[in-house]
Amino acid sequence: MAKVKLSESKINKIKEICASFGNKPGEAINVLHKVQGEFGYLPAEVQEVIAQELNVSVAQIYGIVTFYSFFTMTPKGEFPISVCMGTACYVRGAEKVLDEFKRELKIGVGQTTPDGKFSLNCLRCVGACGLAPVVLIGEKVYGRLTPDGVKDILNEYRS
Amino acid sequence: MEKINIIIDNKPLQVEKGQTVLKAARAAGIDIPTLCYYELDGVKLENRPGGCRMCVVEIEGRKNLAPACATEVAEGMVIHTCSLRVVNARRTVLELILSDHPADCLICPKSGKCELQDLAQRLGVREIPYQGEQSTYRKDMSPAIIRDVDKCVMCRRCETVCNVWQTVGALSAVNRGFQAVVAPAFEQDLAKSPCTMCGQCVMACPVGALSEVDLTRQVITAISDPKKTVVVQTAPAVRVALGEEFGMEPGSIVTGQMASALRRIGFDYIFDTDFAADLTIMEEGTELLTRIDKFTKGDKNVKLPILTSCCPGWVNFFETNYPDMLDVPSTAKSPQQMFGAVAKNYLANKLGIKREDMVVVSIMPCVAKKFESQREEFKENGNPDVDYSLTTRELAELIRQFNIDFKTLPVEDFDNPLGESTGAAVIFGATGGVIEAATRTAYELFTGKKLEKVDFTELRGLEGVREATVDFNGTPIKIGIAHGLSNARKLLDEVKKGNSGFHAIEVMACPGGCIGGAGQPFHHGNFDIIRKRQEAIYREDAGKPIRKSHENPYIQTLYKEWLGAPCGEISHHLLHTHYFDKSKHIEIEG
Ligand code: SF4
Numbered sequence A: 001m002a003k004v005k006l007s008e009s010k011i012n013k014i015k016e017i018c019a020s021f022g023n024k025p026g027e028a029i030n031v032l033h034k035v036q037g038e039f040g041y042l043p044a045e046v047q048e049v050i051a052q053e054l055n056v057s058v059a060q061i062y063g064i065v066t067f068y069s070f071f072t073m074t075p076k077g078e079f080p081i082s083v084c085m086g087t088a089c090y091v092r093g094a095e096k097v098l099d100e101f102k103r104e105l106k107i108g109v110g111q112t113t114p115d116g117k118f119s120l121n122c123l124r125c126v127g128a129c130g131l132a133p134v135v136l137i138g139e140k141v142y143g144r145l146t147p148d149g150v151k152d153i154l155n156e157y158r159s
Numbered sequence B: 001m002e003k004i005n006i007i008i009d010n011k012p013l014q015v016e017k018g019q020t021v022l023k024a025a026r027a028a029g030i031d032i033p034t035l036c037y038y039e040l041d042g043v044k045l046e047n048r049p050g051g052c053r054m055c056v057v058e059i060e061g062r063k064n065l066a067p068a069c070a071t072e073v074a075e076g077m078v079i080h081t082c083s084l085r086v087v088n089a090r091r092t093v094l095e096l097i098l099s100d101h102p103a104d105c106l107i108c109p110k111s112g113k114c115e116l117q118d119l120a121q122r123l124g125v126r127e128i129p130y131q132g133e134q135s136t137y138r139k140d141m142s143p144a145i146i147r148d149v150d151k152c153v154m155c156r157r158c159e160t161v162c163n164v165w166q167t168v169g170a171l172s173a174v175n176r177g178f179q180a181v182v183a184p185a186f187e188q189d190l191a192k193s194p195c196t197m198c199g200q201c202v203m204a205c206p207v208g209a210l211s212e213v214d215l216t217r218q219v220i221t222a223i224s225d226p227k228k229t230v231v232v233q234t235a236p237a238v239r240v241a242l243g244e245e246f247g248m249e250p251g252s253i254v255t256g257q258m259a260s261a262l263r264r265i266g267f268d269y270i271f272d273t274d275f276a277a278d279l280t281i282m283e284e285g286t287e288l289l290t291r292i293d294k295f296t297k298g299d300k301n302v303k304l305p306i307l308t309s310c311c312p313g314w315v316n317f318f319e320t321n322y323p324d325m326l327d328v329p330s331t332a333k334s335p336q337q338m339f340g341a342v343a344k345n346y347l348a349n350k351l352g353i354k355r356e357d358m359v360v361v362s363i364m365p366c367v368a369k370k371f372e373s374q375r376e377e378f379k380e381n382g383n384p385d386v387d388y389s390l391t392t393r394e395l396a397e398l399i400r401q402f403n404i405d406f407k408t409l410p411v412e413d414f415d416n417p418l419g420e421s422t423g424a425a426v427i428f429g430a431t432g433g434v435i436e437a438a439t440r441t442a443y444e445l446f447t448g449k450k451l452e453k454v455d456f457t458e459l460r461g462l463e464g465v466r467e468a469t470v471d472f473n474g475t476p477i478k479i480g481i482a483h484g485l486s487n488a489r490k491l492l493d494e495v496k497k498g499n500s501g502f503h504a505i506e507v508m509a510c511p512g513g514c515i516g517g518a519g520q521p522f523h524h525g526n527f528d529i530i531r532k533r534q535e536a537i538y539r540e541d542a543g544k545p546i547r548k549s550h551e552n553p554y555i556q557t558l559y560k561e562w563l564g565a566p567c568g569e570i571s572h573h574l575l576h577t578h579y580f581d582k583s584k585h586i587e588i589e590g
């Protein structure tokens, strides 16, 4: 696990969020949601501050973070990749495309490459079914993608 | 209490309103099988997630089967605990649990005492029709506890004990679905969590997912080595519980059989931690009186109350949670460690053997003692004062391995000089006992008068937090007692505020004190067993010819021959310790 040093201002921000929920243990999910919205992810140190503020054990906070797939402990990559797994995309081979991304980047779903460039995630239908299978990289949409096309697209961002 | 009428298995019953079907049935002698449910009624602790569904029953008029542990009785309820439908459902539940459970019963540390194995036998499971995926989680070994969570059935008993009874919060259910396990934060090793090693999670775990580190092989090796003099000490609470391992009634006192078993196993000297408990009282009692004396003379630096320091789980707890109060607890070492220090210094010298050639083994009702014995400050040039700390259960294991028929053993005595003890030492094994023992001695030393009544019944009991004021001939001494770290926390927070008025506080981490320690025979939540051990402790005390530590003649000799005075130069060096700030314990791996 990478060590993350938290700045004073970050810690204060977390405390502020906890306080806005009355420091209530029952609000842990909402607190985590908001904090992740603020920082993008929930490293161990952040969870420790939250546990302290809400007066629950770190183990319990970690329990919540690992229970809901929405929460993540790894920072998103510079270029977050989202593969649509809606029905249309799935039927038209999204899984093969996803596998190709995994192979190319040597990471799994929910992970980030060691250089911090790419992270890989799945999405529910993005409503662009006409373009299935669809992949988002950042804000950019790639349609009708085949496994063969994956490498070229990645190269656009690699340099 | 309002009564209502129900029928269980065709038996009409009048039961208390508001209780669960499970409790009503058990009270009527009908045992519904359970797995996730765990209760310590003596200390009002309950784990009732209602998740495993092992306890399902049929209630007439309801479509679905209901979990008995989570369903309240109602007027006119008709319940069936072993209809065909229930029996089938129970079996399916069990088969599903078994489908991803490792089948290593042959070599599992919990074998023979495992509730899951028990259920499989009771329900006559002979094959497992479902084949689930087997998890392969890494094993985690702290100095006292082994986690093998492939065997975890997610009952979450450990989590409840750790969170609610101890307020330590080292464990929590993490991940979900097939990946779900109970683990410390960030799935780090237990040793890196705030775990106090109290072991109550081991006591609560129905299966072999949590167990203590087993040191029996090391002890057998030491005994077989002709160059080693192997000395054994046995803690007070062991003698009132060990018999249970051999089918004797809970509360049987087996002090004499235990001594003879240890002799047959081949230990060279059979001594008693109780001797060291008397010594602890001399040191801790003197420390208390010195502090009170200084305090009444207006010394602003003196800390009151004094906190007992015999319980290693408790010591770990305050080092982690109250680092700003490290000068409040007594500096006296625990009896286990006092014994070790006396054995490896005084006794080794007397016997004319080198420290390295002496091996000290302790038999403890405790899991945290394993950790305590390996603390760096209790070693000299890497050689620990206490080499191996075994639990009561491990001693039973040794007795079985040595083919000893425990029940027919003759009653024998401990060896001298470190085997003689008083009734005050025996009661160290129960909550309130250490402070009662200290009071017996401190009273006489403080007032110069003889105690008319040595029994301080006001200090006994099972309430989580107890308070009493003892009259020291005109000086009121206020005493606090807590068992369970949740209760200790309550008292400590009061002390921290600074106006608690206590002179002395005793803390033990386990329910009922050491008698309910995590190294004792498994009680599976039957608190009556702990109550019976408690009665036995006070019976043993009452039967002792000497009941005050300072009257132990061998203790008096020890001071004359070697130590000088309590809290003197040698004591300070060998019988006292200091504490460390462990609040930064949670490390993040790089
Ligand atoms: S040993 Fe005690 S403190 Fe440690 S995890 Fe188990 S219950 Fe919690």
Ligand code: SF4
Residues within 6 Å of the ligand: B151, B152, B153, B154, B155, B156, B157, B158, B159, B182, B201, B204, B205, B206, B207, B209, B210
């Ligand atoms: S480790 Fe044991 S007590 Fe804890 S949840 Fe798993 S099976 Fe239950």
Ligand code: FES
Residues within 6 Å of the ligand: B033, B034, B035, B036, B037, B049, B050, B051, B052, B053, B054, B055, B056, B067, B068, B069, B070
């Ligand atoms: S024992 Fe009742 S649901 Fe587990």
